[in-house]
Amino acid sequence: MLNEKESSNRLWRWFGVSSVLFLVVMAISPLKDYFREYRDYQKAYADLLLDRAGSRKEVEEAKALAVEIRQIWIPDWNNRVDRCITCHQGVDRQGMEDVAQPFRSHPDTPHSGDDFQAFGCVICHRGQGRATTVADAHGDSEDWDSPLLPAAYVESSCGICHLGKVVPEASMITEGRRLLESSGCFGCHDFPGQRDWIGTAPRLDGLAEKTTPRWVRAWLRRPADWSAEAAMPDFRLADDEIDALVAFLWSRPPLNGPGVTGIGESSQGDYDRGRKIFRESRCISCHTVDGKGNGSAPELEKIGSKVSRGWLMAYLSDPHAFQPETAMPQFQFTGNDVLDLSAYMMEEFIEFGAEAQDDAYKPDPRAAEEGQKLFVNRGCSGCHAVQGVEQGMRIGPALTGIGGKPAGMLDFGKRDDLPRTLPDWLRAKIAEPDSFRPDLKMPRFEFDDKDFEAVVTALLAVSDEEIPPALLIRAEPPGEPPAGRFGRLVSRYRCLACHQVNGAGGDISTAPLTAEGSKVRREWLEQYLMLPTTIRPLLTDRMIHLRIPQEEASFMADYMENVYVDDAIPELLFPDGVPPESVERGRKLFYERYGCQSCHMIDNQGGYYGPILNGLGARLKPGWTFWWLQGPQRWRADVRCPDQGIPTEDATDLAGFIEAVSNPGMEDAP
Amino acid sequence: MSNKDEGRPGEGLRAITRRRFFQTAGFSACGIAAVGAAALGENFLEPRALFEPPTRFLLGAPESITPGAVYLEEAHQVYVMRFAEGFRALSAVCTHLGCITRYQPDDKCIACPCHGSRFSLDGEVLEGPAPRPLPWLRVELTASGRIAVNTAEEVALGTVFKL
Amino acid sequence: MKGYELQKDNNPKTTPKRVALIVRGQSARRVEDRGETVPTAPNLLLREIVIIQACIILLAVMALLFDAPLEGIADPRHTPNPAKAAWYFLGLQELLHYFPPVVAGVLLPGLAVLGLAVVPFVRVNWETVGFYEQRWRGRLLWVSLAVALTCGVMALYLAWPVIVPTLVVYGLLVLPAIPAVPERLRARLGRVPLADWIMTWFVAETVFLTLIGILFRGPGWSWIWPWRAGLY
Amino acid sequence: MSMLQRLTESRVWRALVRQGVSATNRNRILLVMDNVFLHLHSAKTRSRNLELSSTYFLGAISLVLFGILTLSGLLLMLYYHPSVPQAYHDMKELQFVVSNGLFLRNIHRWSAHAMVFIVFLHLLRVFYHKAYLPPREFNWVVGVILLLLTLGLSYTGYLLPWDQLAFWAVAVGTNMAEATPLIGPKLRYLLLGGNAVGENALLRFYVLHCALLPLALAMGVAVHLWRVRKDGGVQGSSGRYGSRRQVKP
Structure with missing residues (x-):
């Protein structure tokens, strides 16, 4: 019996001990739960607010802060939940810019507080929105494959919603997208939603008439050696591959279209006159020569060693017949102009120390066959069209969703040295594709560090994130191209390559044409079209001399006068001429109140920074001047002329003064 | 042992x-x-993170609300009215048992479909079992010039919002 | 009742009134008396409570130390590599590596379940007599044949992990037949009935295959050494 | 003290707690006999079965695990929506927001693993102790069914977090089921409620996991325990393998 008692005692002891243990173990989780990480952050934030509180109200506010989970919930967008503000409590509060993270205010962006509520945080910064611990929220845990985006690449997130080539106020991704387009990435890779990218690679038909095998070999060896601005990457071709490609290209039939025959290599043409035409036409506004030019067109320094004279003349006569997509306008050169211009260019722009031409090149048919295969296999046909080869075969993998790919799914190949992150992988992949696997076909691009950063930023924006249609900002619709005769002329002279009209067109010229009719006088415009003059001496990209015939210039000036009008700009500011008191008042305002003379030259005195105002009245309509003065940035956001908040009456008088002084004798007549 | x-x-x-x-x-x-x-x-x-719509919601600019109209904002169950003396927002939830009332344009009153309570446009109970008038809610103008209503904040009956 | 004999134990002090079953082929023995009894409360009850608490304590500690696995959200486009099932299905997954789904996924597990279900209804399982305690030579021959057949079929499918435990268990079964083996071991193994041998074989297979699945399989279901490649 | 006394002597108290302190053998026996939860036990237990090596309490542990799973599962259901992709988000909510949510999920997961293991051990214990011999053969079969139900519960529970592991385990599993002759494709179609693992499959697995299989298991356990009593209580180690005859190979 005692034995039983003894064992019973032991049982009760077991029971006591295990019950207490049970209690202790069960208490751990609630304690852990109570002391969650965010609790400390919220207390620290409350303390911080108390420290900084300037008023009684702020003190009470800080004291009233509860320890709780804060979140941005977007039910209409896949039920997104971002709890970043549980710790980052200062993001939407002003005056916390100097505080250490996690409490710092969000830096200024084009999007503001209301937008944060609508977007959340994760769409831009990545990481895990639902998480309430630092490691998990920043995406450092293993089960989350979208870690926090490094600050350097954060602009890529703009590109998730802004699908256009140009993302406003985001220069990095805009540059990245420009590089992706100009480098021809889409020749090999499929980019979703980027179908409006335009290739600049020329057709390769009739190459035998245009250039020499020697030049093509040199080019293929490494395009950047020929021209630092070459858009074509380095394919690292072996010599026999280059030979095969040349044989293939030389075995293509000659061009059917514009004839390149006839003129040959004759030495006709006036070198000096050619030089004059070259300067007058301002070729160097676009083409690089001696380091000048804006780089929007190929450099010409060695063009004489590259192309044949016959081809050059044919091209100068009708560039659009060779390259329908080119930005090069159609200059109205006469036959003699072309002859002289080509004589000048062929003699002036040659590579010194070049070998003699090998005239009699006969392609080996077997090598040509080999070259055709190579042409397709290395993806040449992705960018270059040539007869007999189907274009648009993309040999690279599609890049759909590449910007959201989990690092775990990336093939790092031999690269053990890389951090296992998507941006590092992308960068290494572009910089040294063959370091992953030796047989990768991807060429090397001549990018510098900034280019790499921009391209990776643009690639990170190639996301398959679902975005509500209301938030998507698609590529800016290509502004309705001008139609009719005016449209044909605009196309021939490629006005939109430099000027913007209704938001479409190039950005080389600082002068959009949308309100040109309200801005300038018709007579001036006609003259300017025929023979452009320098308006802003500081600018290097000046209007080119297209030799537009009078009849066309007159037509275009008429058209713009009547169509490119902005109703916000007064048509007639001084119907009865400028009143003298207005001129006097305007003069005072000009010199004393607003100090315009520090930048502008008027009456042959003043600064040289802004356009010269002498003779301005002959160019601009006073209504325009008046409108401009009240906010120059309304015209273009990047106008340097400061917005001095000039009131209407001051603007009127100033416009009157400028009109009177810069254009004595000219009536402000309809 | x-x-x-x-x-x-x-x-x-x-x-x-x-x-x-x-x-x-x-x-x-x-x-x-x-x-x-x-x-x-x-x-x-006890849930610690709620997925409920915010109590404060935005309407359009003041001009977008027609004077004299009674407008039911269904998502938040609030009547928004604009009369000569200003804007007012009334809860559309019947104070009896929480059914959503309806505005009867013919009788110029608000009626509950569940148990027949009727309210005036001031929220006062006209007839039926409802124990209290319909609560008036806080109306504000936001910085961006839009009308905002907060369903969590009741104001005294008759507190209209003037521009 | 054919095959059984009934025997009544009439002493109510030692045994409550119960029917005793005597298996044919054995001498009739009296059903053991039920032994000393004690009140369930608190003797058994307390033990059970302590066991329950111990279980919960263990589980709670486990839950505190190790988080339940959670991978990325399901993505029908990408299969993780390797895609391993829960550990208790890894034996099955290992079988699927060798055999077509109908064999590994349906036939073999079906047979195993059927085999377990009929355990009490098969004669060999009633025998609590050791394998070597009677007529063992003929039976050893049959067992050897069965083992050879099994191993042959498995070898056809290159299913070596199935053969290994089979041979190990068979080896243990054969040991008592070898005079060179120490007498005590022979006696110990010799008393194990055939039913237990079969069950042991089944358990060995299950454990072995499951362990392979857990420890030795990596990306692409390739063979790995966990101390070199880590656990997947 | 008198308050306490009055309370313990009140009718209501005595109706609820019927035996008083279990100090006497009579009260100890009544405690078991009168209690709905304890009536699965006999009033008296063979002292041999108190030994750990008799049963290792494996059956009891299985039952406890089932209880833990039911309780934690019920609580988890309160924060779970069987829909894509909310199911996965709910796992994250449990981890990051719900009080003790992750702890509860962990307990549920590990208990499930433990239950499979312990139930299997229980089966082995019963086999090696020859506890399936008549008259317990029916209960053995019930036990095998319970093992299958346990595996089924584990498997159906697997899909519910809707993570990669879940998705592919179920994709593979249901494809295996498809290999069953004759009924295979139909079986898979019914199981998934379609041809692919998707919204329907998740809902079906949810219903199986939270309603059908637990109900079946609970009923099976009831039968199992009832049979244990009917077949004469737990059968621990009989300790009599064969005779003690000398082996003569």
Whole structure:
């Protein structure tokens, strides 16, 4: 019996001990739960607010802060939940810019507080929105494959919603997208939603008439050696591959279209006159020569060693017949102009120390066959069209969703040295594709560090994130191209390559044409079209001399006068001429109140920074001047002329003064 | 093994007190654990992050609300009205048992479809079982010039919002 | 009742009134008396409570130390590599590596379940007599044939992990037949009935295959050494 | 004290707690006999079965695990939506927001693993102790069914977090089921409620996991325990393998 008692005692002891243990173990989780990480952050934030509180109200506010989970919930967008503000409590509060993270205010962006509520945080910064611990929220845990985006690449997130080539106020991704387009990435890779990218690679038909095998070999060896601005990457071709490609290209039939025959290599043409035409036409506004030019067109320094004279003349006569997509306008050169211009260019722009031409090149048919295969296999046909080869075969993998790919799914190949992150992988992949696997076909691009950063930023924006249609900002619709005769002329002279009209067109010229009719006088415009003059001496990209015939210039000036009008700009500011008191008042305002003379030259005195105002009245309509003065940035956001908040009456008088002084004798007549 | 202890006086007693100690400890621990579990259960059941629409919502600019119109904002169950003296927002939830009332344009009154309560446009009970008038809600103008209503903030009856 | 004999134990002090079953082929023995009894409360009850608490304590500690696995959200486009099932299905997954789904996924597990279900209805399982305690030579021959057949079929499918435990268990079964083996071991193994041998074989297979699946399989279901490649 | 006394002597108290302190053998036996939860036990237990090696309490542990799973599962259901992709988000909510949510999920997961393991051990224990011999053969079969139900519960529970592991385990599993002759494709179609693992499959697995299989298991356990009593209580180690005859190979 005692034995039983003894064992019973032991049982009760077991029971006591295990019950207490049970209690202790069960208490751990609630304690852990109570002391969650965010609790400390919220207390620290409350303390911080108390420290900084300037008023009684702020003190009470800080004291009233509860320890709780804060979140941005977007039910209409896949039920997104971002709890970043549980710790980052200062993001939407002003005056916390100097505080250490996690409490710092969000830096200024084009999007503001209301937008944060609508977007959340994760769409831009990545990481895990639902998480309430630092490691998990920043995406450092293993089960989350979208870690926090490094600050350097954060602009890529703009590109998730802004699908256009140009993302406003985001220069990095805009540059990245420009590089992706100009480098021809889409020749090999499929980019979703980027179908409006335009290739600049020329057709390769009739190459035998245009250039020499020697030049093509040199080019293929490494395009950047020929021209630092070459858009074509380095394919690292072996010599026999280059030979095969040349044989293939030389075995293509000659061009059917514009004839390149006839003129040959004759030495006709006036070198000096050619030089004059070259300067007058301002070729160097676009083409690089001696380091000048804006780089929007190929450099010409060695063009004489590259192309044949016959081809050059044919091209100068009708560039659009060779390259329908080119930005090069159609200059109205006469036959003699072309002859002289080509004589000048062929003699002036040659590579010194070049070998003699090998005239009699006969392609080996077997090598040509080999070259055709190579042409397709290395993806040449992705960018270059040539007869007999189907274009648009993309040999690279599609890049759909590449910007959201989990690092775990990336093939790092031999690269053990890389951090296992998507941006590092992308960068290494572009910089040294063959370091992953030796047989990768991807060429090397001549990018510098900034280019790499921009391209990776643009690639990170190639996301398959679902975005509500209301938030998507698609590529800016290509502004309705001008139609009719005016449209044909605009196309021939490629006005939109430099000027913007209704938001479409190039950005080389600082002068959009949308309100040109309200801005300038018709007579001036006609003259300017025929023979452009320098308006802003500081600018290097000046209007080119297209030799537009009078009849066309007159037509275009008429058209713009009547169509490119902005109703916000007064048509007639001084119907009865400028009143003298207005001129006097305007003069005072000009010199004393607003100090315009520090930048502008008027009456042959003043600064040289802004356009010269002498003779301005002959160019601009006073209504325009008046409108401009009240906010120059309304015209273009990047106008340097400061917005001095000039009131209407001051603007009127100033416009009157400028009109009177810069254009004595000219009536402000309809 | 415990034969030796058998004879000693007091040993058995000590064994019994030890046993009592463990019994008490065990049962108390279990008791505390049970109470704790209940508290934890309650804590668990209380959600800490809610997925409910915010109580403050935005309407259009003041001009977008036609004077004299009674407009039911269905998502938040609020009547928004604009009369000569200003804007007002009334809860559309019947104070009786929470049905959503309807505006009867013919009678110029608000009626509840469940138990027949009727309210005036001032929220006063005209007839039916509703115990209280319909609450008036805070109306504000935001910085961006839009009308905002906060369903969580009741104001005294007759507090109109003037521009 | 054919095959059974009934025997009544009439002493109510030692045995409650119960029917005893005596298996044919053995001498009739009296059903053992039920032994000493004690009140369930608190003797058994307390033990059970302690066991329950111990279980919960263990589980709670485990839950505190190790988080339940959670991978990325399901993505029908990408299969993780390797895609391993829960550990208790890894034996099955290992079988699927060798056999077509109908064999590994349906036939073999079906047979195993059927085999387990009919355990109490098969004669060999009633025998609590050791394998070597009677007529063992003929049976050893049959067992050897069965083992050879099994191993042959498995070898056809290159299913070596199935053969290994089979041979190990068979080796243990054969040991008592070898005079060179120490007498005590022979006696110990010799008393194990055939039913237990079969079950042991089944357990060995299950454990072995499951362990392979857990420890030795990596990306692409390739063979790895966990101390070199880590656990997947 | 008198308050306590009055309370313990009140009718209501005595109706609820019927035996008083279990100090006497009579009260100890009544405690078991009168209690709905304890009536699965006999009033008296063979002292041999108190030994750990008799049963290792494996059946009891299985039952406890089932209880833990039911309780934690019920609580988890309160924060779970069987829909894509909310199911996965709910796992994250449990981890990051719900009080003790992750702890509860962990307990549920590990208990499930433990239950499979312990139930299997229980089966082995019963086999090696020859506890399936008549008259317990029916209960053995019930036990095998319970093992299958346990595996089924584990498997159906697997899909519910809707993570990669879940998705592919179920994709592979249901494809295996498809290999069953004759009924295979139909079986898979019914199981998934379609041809692919998707919204329907998740809902079906949810219903199986939270309603059908637990109900079946609970009923199976009831039968199992009832049979244990009917077949004469637990059968621990019989300790009599064969005779003690000398082996003569």
